[in-house]
Amino acid sequence: MAFEALLAEYEARRAKALAGGGAEKYAKRTAKGILNARERITALVDADTFMESGLFGTSGVYPEQADETQTDGKLAGYARINGRDICLVVNDFTVKGASTSYTNGKKIGHMKRTATERGMPLVLLGESTGARLPDAMGARGMGLLLGNDNTQFRRMRETPMVAAAFGPSFGSSTWMMCLSDFAVMQKGATVAVSSPGLVSMALGEKVNAEDLGGWRLHAEITGLVDQVVDTEEEVFEAIKKFLSYMPSHHKEAPPEAAIPAGSGADMAKVFDLLPESRTQVYDMRRVVKCLVDKESMFELKPRFGKSAVTTLARLGGKSVGIIANNPLHRGGALDADACRKIVDFLVMCDSFNVPIVLLVDTPGFQIGTEAEKAGAPGRIMNFMNAMTLLSVPHLSVIIRKSYGRAYVCMGGGRHSDDIAAWPSAEVSFMSPEFATKIVHGVAQGEPGYEDALKQIEQGIDVWGLASVYATQAVIHPKDTRDYLIRMLDVYKLRMTKGVGQHLMRTWPTSY
Numbered sequence: 141m142a143f144e145a146l147l148a149e150y151e152a153r154r155a156k157a158l159a160g161g162g163a164e165k166y167a168k169r170t171a172k173g174i175l176n177a178r179e180r181i182t183a184l185v186d187a188d189t190f191m192e193s194g195l196f197g198t199s200g201v202y203p204e205q206a207d208e209t210q211t212d213g214k215l216a217g218y219a220r221i222n223g224r225d226i227c228l229v230v231n232d233f234t235v236k237g238a239s240t241s242y243t244n245g246k247k248i249g250h251m252k253r254t255a256t257e258r259g260m261p262l263v264l265l266g267e268s269t270g271a272r273l274p275d276a277m278g279a280r281g282m283g284l285l286l287g288n289d290n291t292q293f294r295r296m297r298e299t300p301m302v303a304a305a306f307g308p309s310f311g312s313s314t315w316m317m318c319l320s321d322f323a324v325m326q327k328g329a330t331v332a333v334s335s336p337g338l339v340s341m342a343l344g345e346k347v348n349a350e351d352l353g354g355w356r357l358h359a360e361i362t363g364l365v366d367q368v369v370d371t372e373e374e375v376f377e378a379i380k381k382f383l384s385y386m387p388s389h390h391k392e393a394p395p396e397a398a399i400p401a402g403s404g405a406d407m408a409k410v411f412d413l414l415p416e417s418r419t420q421v422y423d424m425r426r427v428v429k430c431l432v433d434k435e436s437m438f439e440l441k442p443r444f445g446k447s448a449v450t451t452l453a454r455l456g457g458k459s460v461g462i463i464a465n466n467p468l469h470r471g472g473a474l475d476a477d478a479c480r481k482i483v484d485f486l487v488m489c490d491s492f493n494v495p496i497v498l499l500v501d502t503p504g505f506q507i508g509t510e511a512e513k514a515g516a517p518g519r520i521m522n523f524m525n526a527m528t529l530l531s532v533p534h535l536s537v538i539i540r541k542s543y544g545r546a547y548v549c550m551g552g553g554r555h556s557d558d559i560a561a562w563p564s565a566e567v568s569f570m571s572p573e574f575a576t577k578i579v580h581g582v583a584q585g586e587p588g589y590e591d592a593l594k595q596i597e598q599g600i601d602v603w604g605l606a607s608v609y610a611t612q613a614v615i616h617p618k619d620t621r622d623y624l625i626r627m628l629d630v631y632k633l634r635m636t637k638g639v640g641q642h643l644m645r646t647w648p649t650s651y
Contacts, residue, residue, distance in 0.1 A: 161234025
């Protein structure tokens with residue numbers, strides 16, 4: 141009978157913990173079309189694979205609150221996504237607004253430590269109010285809360301870390317978005333240090349949630365978010381797709397996939413996408429879609445630093461990171477935001493053994509007072525430093541323009557393992573139009589301009605580059621996909637089984 145009583149108590153406690161903040165709160169969320177924490181787990185992971193850790197956790201500061209802090213507001217545990225093991229933390233907003241506390245902080249720290257030590261991706265689904273008050277007040281509260289091991293998120297990039305934001309995502313949810321390798325945000329979410337209410341009290345500043353930390357701010361201005369989607373289901377699909385390009389940890393090569401039928405079918409027409417005039421714009425993403433495996437393009441930060449494209453994709457079934465100048469924006473001139481976006485992508489790819497392809501068509505870096513105020517020189521040097529530290533295979537294809545210092549940063553010289561060029565490639569210190577004015581003192585429309593321009597243009601074509609072996613191949617555009625697949629095989633890391641040196645593993649995110 142004693143055992144029966146113990147088991148009855150176990151079942152009662154389990155049922156209470158599983159009920160979270162209670163049926164009434166769950167029902168209100170359902171009525172608004174918002175998934176509950178456990179529903180999110182079901183939607184994200186493989187069926188019947190979630191094994192919970194810390195189900196019976198409650199407030200560690202106020203034991204008398206045990207009845208109102210089921211799971212202490214954060215669900216943690218282990219599951220599988222597409223057959224691969226992951227560690228998982230999901231905020232339950234119905235319990236104290238999923239506020240950060242001593243107990244649930246320990247859960248996060250345990251999941252991060254387990255993921256790192258055992259080689260599993262870590263996924264965090266955020267929706268939270270920030271630190272729990274009054275638990276965090278006073279010296280004792282701060283010592284308990286911020287002395288927890290969940291604050292020790294060293295940026296070591298040993299396992300892929302993914303974070304998502306739903307609804308209000310203040311405090312810890314914001315920190316995890318900033319620390320992650322991939323951050324996805326549902327429209328309507330707010331990612332910020334503090335809530336609009338606290339901002340109003342502290343600063344007397346009236347601000348709404350959208351202006352404070354809405355999706356447009358983080359997708360277009362701060363660059364903290366990699367993708368923005370409309371629905372919760374799209375959040376889960378984005379997480380699954382991102383992880384499909386990644387290894388489970390930094391000591392293995394990325395997984396391979398079957399090559400979809402029709403991949404490369406449009407390569408015969410790829411040169412037609414390029415305007416004949418060097419000054420005419422086009423969308424480089426159309427070229428990328430031709431090159432990569434069908435429907436494998438997965439672009440990151442598409443609204444930020446738009447003169448550069450950073451996208452995961454597959455070539456011949458293998459994961460690859462593609463960095464491309466996009467003349468559709470600023471003519472392809474790289475500004476400070478584009479440099480930061482590229483560096484962040486380079487670091488992630490190198491940390492997780494993803495080879496890199498650079499598609500080059502840029503007149504150089506943005507110049508002027510706006511660029512200097514944005515810290516362009518420092519961003520450019522960060523870009524160059526990151527390129528010198530790459531240890532994964534990295535190939536460049538010069539599509540059209542490659543001018544000035546951007547020539548080096550986009551893989552020129554010895555900054556790529558191998559450089560190919562289309563017949564349309566041009567390489568020089570600056571645009572011939574500007575050089576003509578500087579060297580000969582004549583501008584477009586002035587007498588003698590056309591003759592002076594022709595003189596400056598001599599030697600900028602691809603054949604001058606090929607003659608000094610600064611490009612290892614001049615290729616027909618239609619052969620680019622086959623060339624890249626073959627050369628990625630030539631330069632693959634055979635001796636380390638596809639694993640790089642990870643020289644940038646401590647490079648910070650969101651810098």
